[in-house]
Amino acid sequence: xxxxxxxLIPGFDLDALRLPQNxxxxxxxxxxxxxxxxxKPLKTEFFRVRAGEAWRFQTMILELKEEGETxxxxxxxxxxxxxxxxxxxxxxxxxxxxxxFLIPVPLPGQDGxxxxxxxxxxxxxxxxxxxxxxxxANLKQGGYDxxxxxxxxxxxxxxxxxxxxxxxxxxRDRVIDSADHPVIKQLLGAS
Numbered sequence: 001x002x003x004x005x006x007x008l009i010p011g012f013d014l015d016a017l018r019l020p021q022n023x024x025x026x027x028x029x030x031x032x033x034x035x036x037x038x039x040k041p042l043k044t045e046f047f048r049v050r051a052g053e054a055w056r057f058q059t060m061i062l063e064l065k066e067e068g069e070t071x072x073x074x075x076x077x078x079x080x081x082x083x084x085x086x087x088x089x090x091x092x093x094x095x096x097x098x099x100x101f102l103i104p105v106p107l108p109g110q111d112g113x114x115x116x117x118x119x120x121x122x123x124x125x126x127x128x129x130x131x132x133x134x135x136x137a138n139l140k141q142g143g144y145d146x147x148x149x150x151x152x153x154x155x156x157x158x159x160x161x162x163x164x165x166x167x168x169x170x171x172r173d174r175v176i177d178s179a180d181h182p183v184i185k186q187l188l189g190a191s
Contacts, residue, residue: 036170074177
């Protein structure tokens with residue numbers, strides 16, 4: 001049997017070869033944001049939301065759940081398929097691995113009320129502006145349960161991009177600005 005405490009190569013120090021957590025900074029590497037998902041937070045992830053009016057945007061969206069895609073619509077197209085559209089507030093969010101995403105929170109209806117799911121998601125997003133939180137669907141309660149991190153997790157490292165850039169990346173190929181758009185034609189049965 002070999003002695004596991006002795007290095008195979010004399011003078012070999014594994015710790016001296018270990019990458020530090022911030023190795024990208026040491027190499028002068030900057031992470032580019034090339035993809036920004038539009039989604040609800042995962043039940044297993046803690047997330048934060050960037051606070052302030054500059055980091056949210058009220059718009060009309062179309063969610064194609066079967067395809068896992070969300071589109072943003074220009075006002076000229078809102079009357080094409082109004083029964084499928086959803087007014088929503090997009091919020092800039094980030095997970096603990098510094099992955100950014102946009103959370104679409106449905107806005108209240110014309111009567112000023114939200115359903116319990118939308119209200120609890122709104123509460124989660126509001127709490128995530130100051131704390132790391134995790135939201136988990138609770139079918140019996142008809143909303144999301146909110147869990148605030150017990151430990152002291154460092155504040156997120158937000159990327160050096162504007163909210164407009166995040167939205168442009170998120171909806172790069174998913175802006176519907178005409179009734180001639182293939183998605184609208186498909187939904188109207190015209191293609």
